[in-house]
Amino acid sequence: MGNLCSGGEAPTKTSGGSSAASQQPTVLDLKLCDALKVRAQENAAAGKKFKTFNSVMMKFAEVESGFAKAKSTFREKDRDGNGSIDLEEFMEASNDLKFDLSDDLKKRVFEESDFDGNRQIDFKEFVVMLALIHLLEATGASKSNSFFSKSENAALRNAIDLATDAFLFFDVDGSGYISKDEVLTQMDDATPHRGPGGQRGSISREETGGAGSSTSAAAAGGGVVTVNPLGDRPSMDKDKRSSLKHNSHKTDRSLTAQRFAEMDWDTNGQVSFKEFLFAFEGWVGLDEDEDE
Numbered sequence: 001m002g003n004l005c006s007g008g009e010a011p012t013k014t015s016g017g018s019s020a021a022s023q024q025p026t027v028l029d030l031k032l033c034d035a036l037k038v039r040a041q042e043n044a045a046a047g048k049k050f051k052t053f054n055s056v057m058m059k060f061a062e063v064e065s066g067f068a069k070a071k072s073t074f075r076e077k078d079r080d081g082n083g084s085i086d087l088e089e090f091m092e093a094s095n096d097l098k099f100d101l102s103d104d105l106k107k108r109v110f111e112e113s114d115f116d117g118n119r120q121i122d123f124k125e126f127v128v129m130l131a132l133i134h135l136l137e138a139t140g141a142s143k144s145n146s147f148f149s150k151s152e153n154a155a156l157r158n159a160i161d162l163a164t165d166a167f168l169f170f171d172v173d174g175s176g177y178i179s180k181d182e183v184l185t186q187m188d189d190a191t192p193h194r195g196p197g198g199q200r201g202s203i204s205r206e207e208t209g210g211a212g213s214s215t216s217a218a219a220a221g222g223g224v225v226t227v228n229p230l231g232d233r234p235s236m237d238k239d240k241r242s243s244l245k246h247n248s249h250k251t252d253r254s255l256t257a258q259r260f261a262e263m264d265w266d267t268n269g270q271v272s273f274k275e276f277l278f279a280f281e282g283w284v285g286l287d288e289d290e291d292e
């Protein structure tokens with residue numbers, strides 16, 4: 001089990017016999033880990049951390065709309081219009097967009113983002129790719145004229161930041177991976193959110209139970225049965241929830257375990273940042289709009 005981000009020690013020391021089967025972390029893994037750590041520290045310092053899964057879900061609509069720019073960029077950079085971006089198109093695009101990464105790292109990002117390994121980046125993979133690039137860029141001195149520093153891309157940047165913060169919400173121990181236990185722990189606080197095609201209002205992060213908030217928030221608090229992407233549990237008030245925990249905990253756990261398995265693309269028992277992003281895209285409804 002990797003624990004990439006833990007400890008201040010040089011992670012290259014993990015060559016002991018204990019992990020013969022596990023893969024060595026790549027340069028990209030380690031850089032991502034650093035970037036996630038920086039982000040977590042910044043959030044802690046700014047006091048803007050997700051505290052409940054409900055507050056994460058409240059941001060889904062904002063994330064989805066923020067990714068609109070990813071769609072237009074994807075179409076633009078798919079020069080031959082075949083619906084995916086190959087390495088050549090990507091290298092050209094990354095020069096156009098002034099991604100502040102070495103060519104070597106760009107190639108690694110391309111490979112990492114190619115989930116199905118067909119040497120082509122489809123839109124869902126592209127969103128993961130942009131998130132990796134933004135996170136990696138943020139660690140270094142980012143060029144002021146790079147794609148992500150432009151004001152017209154602020155919403156996209158924000159969407160990626162929110163997705164990153166959602167990952168950090170689950171990665172309780174800051175290992176750079178989400179374990180099944182972490183999902184179970186964090187989902188225990190889950191409260192209702194919009195079902196498919198449901199609530200789309202913009203609600204600020206900590207406004208969840210606030211009086212005088214939007215109608216969708218009011219509806220969500222009104223005992224409406226909604227779908228939770230990780231648990232499919234009906235909504236209920238706090239008292240009921242805590243007493244119910246003892247009764248139906250097993251059901252919750254098996255459902256969550258099932259969702260966890262869906263997220264764990266390479267089935268190594270941990271959900272990496274990129275695996276999380278891939279799943280997260282589905283939660284916010286990105287893939288629903290894919291074929292128009």
Ligand SMILES: [Ca+2]
Nearest residue numbers: 078082084085
């Ligand atoms: Ca193409």
Ligand SMILES: [Ca+2]
Nearest residue numbers: 114116118120
């Ligand atoms: Ca692919």
Ligand SMILES: [Ca+2]
Nearest residue numbers: 264268270271
């Ligand atoms: Ca995994």
